[in-house]
């Protein structure tokens with residue numbers, strides 16, 4: 368007889384190959400969100416939306432959130448983090464905090480990159496992310512605005528091997544002119560030193576030349592979910608619900624959340 372662990376794995380496998388997983392399977396809060404058959408067994412998933420068991424001993428689950436400046440990444444990450452049991456980590460925000468931190472040895476270097484729309488060396492960004500992940504009670508992270516170039520990607524792969532696993536990438540696609548308008552508007556109140564025409568020109572250039580290839584890299588690995596960011600915030604939020612529920616279901620279930628009974 369197969370062990371429950373093996374059964375669980377084959378159940379997961381059978382789920383992953385389904386392309387038409389209906390989202391409303393996961394809409395109920397309790398007690399059962401999904402069930403299926405593996406051989407002679409009935410396998411029931413008894414996980415609960417938004418209250419997944421956290422297990423700090425396992426790999427961190429990561430969803431990268433990428434897109435141009437102003438595409439709406441941060442806005443949506445804030446909306447969805449609680450509902451779907453993630454912690455939102457904005458790489459740009461962590462860098463801005465580090466820039467202001469009293470006594471930071473990286474303050475000036477970071478500020479130079481922010482103004483120029485260029486990219487901070489991965490060792491700095493990755494260690495800020497790692498610190499947040501290690502200090503968080505969560506195991507599932509939405510990492511917003513990273514990795515932005517090949518140096519970021521390579522550095523992440525080396526530093527996070529055996530620590531974190533990238534499960535998916537959300538790509539917010541939005542026309543450059545819309546992105547620029549949004550950032551210029553945000554600049555009226557954000558106090559950000561890079562929400563101005565000159566920095567934005569460079570940020571868009573960096574995004575096109577350095578970040579798009581990273582998105583394409585993950586697309587080739589079949590990890591990218593593309594979102595049309597050129598809609599109202601509510602429409603964008605709604606369009607994310609289905610992919611996020613599926614990510615949750617496919618990637619974030621701890622094994623102990625599965626209930627297996629013989630039939």
Ligand SMILES: Nc1ncnc2c1ncn2[C@@H]1O[C@H](COP(=O)(O)OP(=O)(O)OP(=O)(O)O)[C@@H](O)[C@H]1O
Pocket residue numbers: 434435436437438439440441442443459512549550552553596597598599600601603
């Ligand atoms: N769907 C939307 N429609 C209109 N405005 C939006 C939308 N989403 C976000 N905004 C506004 O656009 C600005 C940029 O949004 P947000 O900070 O979420 O983008 P971002 O992709 O995180 O940008 P950045 O990478 O530059 O930090 C904000 O002022 C936000 O309120």
Ligand SMILES: O=c1ccn([C@@H]2O[C@H](COP(=O)(O)O)[C@@H](O)[C@H]2O)c(=O)[nH]1
Pocket residue numbers: 436457458459460462480481482483484485486487488492511512513514515519561570
């Ligand atoms: O991984 C990262 C993320 C950000 N930066 C720098 O910060 C600014 C602002 O980033 P936002 O995501 O728009 O908040 C960005 O233009 C880069 O200069 C980075 O270097 N590495």
